[in-house]
Amino acid sequence: MRPGPRNLITDVAGLRVGNAADSGLRSGATVLLGDAPFIAAVSVMGGAPGTRETDLLAPDKLVHGVDALVLSGGSAFGLDAASGVADGLRLMGRGFAVGVQRVPIVPGAILFDLLNGGAKDWAENPYKALGRAALAAAGAEFALGTAGAGFGAMTGRWKGGLGSASCVLENGVTVGALVAVNALGSVTVGEGRQFWAAPWELDGEFGGLGLPGAFPANAEPAPRKRMGEATTIAIVATDAALTKAQAQRMATAAQDGMARAIVPSHTPFDGDLVFAAATGAHELADPLADSFLLGHAAACCLARAIARAVYLARAMPGDLQPAWAG
Template sequence: MAEALWGGKALPLGLGVGHFTDLEARTGCTVVLAAEGAVAAADVRGAAPGTRETDLLRPENTVERVQAVVLTGGSAFGLAAAEGVVRYLAERGRGFPTPGGVVPIVPAAVLYDLGRGRLHRPPGAEAGYQAALAVGEEVGEGGVGAGTGAVAGGVKGGVGLAGYLLEEGFRVAALAAVNSLGRPFDPRTGRLYAEGLLAVEEKALLPDLSRYQGREEDHRFPYLPGQNTTLGVVATDAPLSKAQARRLAIMAQDGIARAIRPAHTPLDGDLVFALALGDGRGVDPMALLRLGAYAADALARAIARAVLLAEGFLGVPSYRELVAG
């Protein structure tokens, strides 16, 4: 059996996570920093994505390693946050070597949170730079970074982190920024869809549902249509090839479908990045199978943690507030 790990603790994978949070504008960005480089891939399942430099992550393309990944609010405006992370890395000589100097490779993906704060101030280059500077020992969760203005199926969304230590000794972790059209909980019972995957200590975060008034589920979802996305980063210390990292991202997408219903809709931009910190030589198919299975579980847990730890704001209740009655 794999051991459940993390949940807010620093990632022991050679990666760092930093947030920039703007409460006035109700937006922000999150940087996953792999300054020494990580084999990277991506998988897009939502029909409304906003991305930067994801084409180079295809297995057939030349560049294998990235130095960071950015998840950001601000819709298309927020892609500018990646420029600040590029500057941060360039100042430290990290990037793809070229005759003219290193070029940091920083893919990014956005979620829609415009109009949820008092100001229109999408994350820009300075926000990305500050998020990179903020990389530290602990990983903030809930309504921080890219999750600052996130809304998940009518309750407050946010950022969550979870992971596993596998029997083989490999570790896999998932970071989620949850801003979904679909609900993370069953409206008939109030229970989180991913509740069964939570570790024992995480179940202590679950609210009392004794006063919850259940209702029949429908699929009209009138809340914020066209303003949705769930973003994920799954990372491992296994030495995956670029093609295997792509398979890890594909399998991890199942975690979104386990934790949010419906997922991968015409109105979401759901996307998962995969990062592998090993030397890229590859692992055997059974090891990859187990990594992918636990990556999906980790992403589902991360989504649940994001919703459990987020606090509501004006007009948007937290999940705990909604179901507690």
């Protein structure tokens, strides 16, 4: 397993990512766009999720492919970012065909960043425009850290952010992860700077510090945020050909990566969620063995992406938390 050439989710061919943010608002949105509709699924393990159009991702539902996935700040207001993306896609002629009409399918998820010091006294919901701007910016390269849906994110200790990572398996399949980290828990061990995700780090991508010699295995953490103020939202993607059920299993397995990188994770106060996306370029040679590898790779990529989100976050005036990089 090695990183892809960009070490971004866009190493999965046919996928692009766009970010948009408002520094005064201290919030933003991120869109994962497919060159063509792709298979998608979702796994929700947090106790306080905020979502749009996730029911149709179940294996027994009619819609086979989606056009885009959206991650956004703004709590429930941020769900409107997906409306902006849908509007833009409709103008492109994209969407599920219903007679002469096209209905873009754009599931989304949000995190809570309403108490991060930004100006939230808007007269009109700003997230629809942020969604449109993120769609317009979609490309193979995109910013990490203080960017997009992670622009105003926080964690239990450090400033949060947007992260991504990728890997290429020996069978040629590519897996990638994209995540906005706004967790109740901490991504670093105790009071130190080492990342919980250190055992899965590749090529010193988040500092190469490793794990400390000892860590508080028996600690009983207390929540540093109030109920509803957290949530880590993520997407794992592959160029493998998967059914919706197989994609859902990959999303479920990727939740292990969240638990490896954030302690604690999946709390009653977080809305932790993982989407899965599959473009279908590579048929699985062995559906059982390859599905096993995909789940493991997705978990590893997500753990790495979470650490990179915090590692790359930058300090800004008015921050309520320190940036890991200072």
